[in-house]
Amino acid sequence: MGKLAYYPGCSLKGTSFEYEVSLLKILEALNIEIKEISDWNCCGASAAHSINHNLSIALPARNLAIAEKDGYDSVLAPCAACSSRLKNADYELKNDDVLKKKITNSLEMNYVPAGMSINNMLEFLIGEVGKDRIKSMVKKPLSGLKVASYYGCLLVRPPKIMQFDDAENPVTMDELVALTGAEPVDYSFKTECCGAINSLSKPDVVMALTGKVLYDIKKHGADLVVVACPLCHSNLDVRQREIERKYEEKIGLPVLFITELIGLSFGINPKDLAIDGHMVTADSVLRKIEELNNK
Amino acid sequence: MKTVINEQNRRSFSSQVESMLHDKLAKCYQCGKCSAGCPVNFEMDYTPNQIIKMTELGMEDAVLNSKTIWLCVSCNTCSTRCPKGFEVTGIMDVLREIAEKKGITSKAEKEIQMFHEVFLDNVKSNGRIFELELVGKYKLKTRHLFRDMFLAPKMLEKGKLKMQGEKISGLNQIAKIFKDFE
Amino acid sequence: MEDKDLKTAAKTTDKNSGDPRIIAFVCNWCTYNGADLAGTSRMKYSDNVRVIKLPCTGRIDPLFIIEAFKKGAKGVLVSGCHPGDCHYTSGNYHSRRKYATFRDLLGYLGVDLNRVEFSWISASEGNKWVAVINEFTDKIKSLSGNSTDIFTKK
């Protein structure tokens, strides 16, 4: 393992702080060191590429350039949106020399595209950490727990840039779920979009999309959902109550970050994983884990 | 709807889009797979494949004022499944960017457009997103003061909304990036 | 062949640049027939061209082109069947691939590449033959006619 850079992105420092807390906790348990990219900036998320292509490359490029300057060769971007923007920037810089020149001039920093391995959370866990190492840390197998993995769009699409798993039937998160001893639940909308960025500006649309995913997961008998993206999390978790009200049907599905699930299987105290930070309480899950453990 | 094709306008618009997109409009053979899989198609006024054809025909006004380009959430479902490998998501980006540059404000979907603008302003002034400020400014601008606000107390309680934002130290660099590319 | 054979024969074309000699290497199946069609249709075109018939453009050797220039030609045309229509399965694919290398070689030998033209003319394209010959002749006429400049490009 080379020197590992960490790009938290804005959400992990705000609304999705649980993700960062749990992530750091499990890495601590695994004895893996990562370092935050110094003075990183927002990658521009969906807004930049929505209305200004060049900006959407330049903003993440600054972070990559800093990481390169500081001698890292691998970046972890746990937020699916951030990893997607970083990968997009890397891809464009590699394929558009004119733009690359403009951007490196503007940044007054150089960057060699494709020199850095950019990893989303799942890639990091499977690739950099490795299944065996995770498995060896599982102290409290979650056997009996039924877990649906929700991937959303940004982890797998577009495949030519993301280069991650199968775009229609991804399995990486399910594999991680299986490592914790829990039972992965198959359902139809693993990669269906939750509405992402339009959460604030188009709440009705987002609720329709997210609702569809949640009800389908519910129908397939999952106890909870795991995600690897703050946007997905906030739509599935924060909006869940509202969706129940709108469609007049209870869901009650706790939404955990994959790092939290892994933390639980490591036997880490739920409080230390910030599991109480979610809007839909995870009590039912914790209770079920206790019951299963007692059996 | 009837369209009289003006060859000159048609060419200049479609070639502008093609050059920004790095892809050819003629590649699309109008199979509609993009539209069929689009998660927000039910809200759109034109389907993605219609947007592509309309762009090819030079129907600039209709396209740039469409709801579709703002409703698209860039989920990439369309491009991933397109049998011709056409950059459907990309064309939505390009059309939004052209609309933005032309100062066209979407009538039906101005909130989405505004959200993107406020978001980038936030990045510009802080280098990072300060969510409370972002939400506040957005709400002020759209005057939807109360919508969504009921979530705020619980989010605060859970520690999800920070009262203080962070600013990065390289703000001058961010300013330069914005100056160079805005 | 003895050079004196030629001396006895009448000079047929002026040496000056206004009346350049153009040699066309064409395949027997497509372009030769295309040229015949121009004839049966009584189309008129520049009379500077002299046709040498080959079985296929695949038979053409870059040295033929060099030799043609050496013997005073001011322009050389190579023309065969359209790709996919070749009488021989892939003869013209070979030559098409070869043309890139050809051009490099000719360039290397210092031939002014403006003076070499490759085209695809089918048996039904009498009009294309006429157009290609006329345009190429005009182009050659517009280039300086000094035979040395064909080879003196750096």
Add this chain to the structure above:
Amino acid sequence: MARIGVFVCWCGSNIAGTVDVEKLREEAAKIPGVVSASDYKYMCSDPGQNSLRNVIKEQKLTGVVLAACSPHMHENTFRKAAVKEGLNPYFVEIANIREQVSWVHEDKERATAKAVDLMKMMVEKVKRDRPVEDVKVPLNKKALVIGGGISGIQAALDIANGGVEVILVEKEPSIGGRMIQLDETFPTLDCSSCIMTPKMVEVNQHPNIKLYTYSEVEDISGYIGNFKVKIKKKARSVVEKDCTGCGECWNACPMHKNVKSEFNLNLSERTAIYVPFPQAVPLIPVLDRSVCLHFKKGGKCQKCYDACGPKCINFDLQDEIIEETVGAIVASTGYDLMDTSMYGEYGYGKYKDVISGLQFERLLSASGPTEGVIKRPSDGKTPQTIVFVQCVGSRDPEKGVPYCSKVCCMYTAKHAKLFAHKVHGSQSYVFYIDIRSTSKGYEEFVRGTMEQDGAIYLRGRVSKIYEDGGKLIVKGADTLSGNQVEIAADMVVLATGVIPKKGSDKLAQMLGISYDKYGFYTESHPKLRPAESSTAGIFLAGMAQGPRDIPESVVSGSAAASKILGLFSKNEYEVEGTIANVNEATCVACFYCRRVCAYNAISKKEIKDRSGKVVKVVASVNPGLCTGCGACVNACFSKSIDVKGFMDDQIYAEIKALAI
């Protein structure tokens, strides 16, 4: 010393009006080696030809140049005349002063000058002509057909009925190919086995056809008229001549649960000893050693042997190699369907009720796994709503192939029609991008499916299929109404595209014929020689060349057969002598020539001394295969290979004749 005669033709005023024929004659007379120069009004007329013959005879000419019309008009006429005077036909050259001079130029002086040039070129060329003899290759009048689908069967029957012996090699246990898997066939809805089985039987009984099933071609060498073929006859473990096809063996076999039937595309099971389908030809079982308990469990089982009356099961039979010599070959190896599991969004392989078009044929077929009752593979229920998705894998350069598979529009219309006929009150929906129904009666057939049989056609592709409450939800577009639609279906049939049969590229390499990047064999000429491969003596038929339906497969089978019968109508195959020729003294055996030859015409030849020791290896041109294209000539750095009639020295002489 050359003695050349030049004959200038006036062609009435056609030439003489624009070219000064007398001047031309005078110039000809000045050229060294020209012993006679004359002009005449119409050289091609009888008196014209007679004068030509007279001069050849009287002047003992060694070469003739006619300044006349295009060689494509009268070259043959004059060559024939020359041959009558004992001259080699290739010693006649034509200067084309009509089509390429008098008809296209107006200035008489300049036209004459050009005519003089052309005439001089031909004089120099003819001086260097060498005699060319047409080559004759003896023919073994026996044909090999590889692949016993409808196209191969048609070819074999036509050839056999023409009185020629045929060897038909089929790699499966039975002939019949894909067609025998189909139910009823568009556009007339005849039952496939009703029209196919008689042909299969006829093949089996035809005195001129030798049938090798469960066999493959192992090796081929040689050339037109004389191909040496090695056929591997795989061991059936059944002594064919004794087997009566009674079926006692497969009824006795305990292995009937877990072996998927290839013929039924995994929709049913078969035994270890089996015939693929009841009407198999020949009706002789094959023992599949990869699953048979006798072989897997060390001789434990021999139930089939015990059950067999004539005791024709023999566990010790070995593969056999058979050698044959044939004069011509038909490659008719047919097609496979694409593997659509690459479409994660369609869930093929994941959802049991998402099936391929060929699987649907088996469900429709009375002899299929459900005896012709349409049943869902998942629960055996009869579907009420079926969604058909066209262009799956085809016209999809991203995931599949860019080409159109040509038959799926039609078979989908057929499927929807037959579904409507079989399940009353049912409904089918068809997603299409374009409908391609271009043969006789086809468009009417498709319209009938819509208008009479009530199938609803939606113009658009499907984006995703998923399961919900026992239904398959199909999310597609209808671009005509501009709507996105979702249909809850009981079953989905994918109109899967076609690709060449697996291994067809390897066979092509063995045969030395060219194939495209997908593996379809390429025609010698796509329009004018569609039945011929790039290699002389090897012909093509059926889907192996590209997507096509049964009528077209039959036509192509017949076309290949008629080409072969035509070839075999003579005792020898004549090749024009203008082919490549190697100078063995200078050849350095680099074989660059072999690499560029598209016709596989160049081979290695060993030159041995008297004691039989190899002293030299050189290139050798196979006259049966060489077309005289000349590609090899330029590849040869040692200038050791040349094409007769277009030799290097001739072309240089022509260029030199034009020197200014």
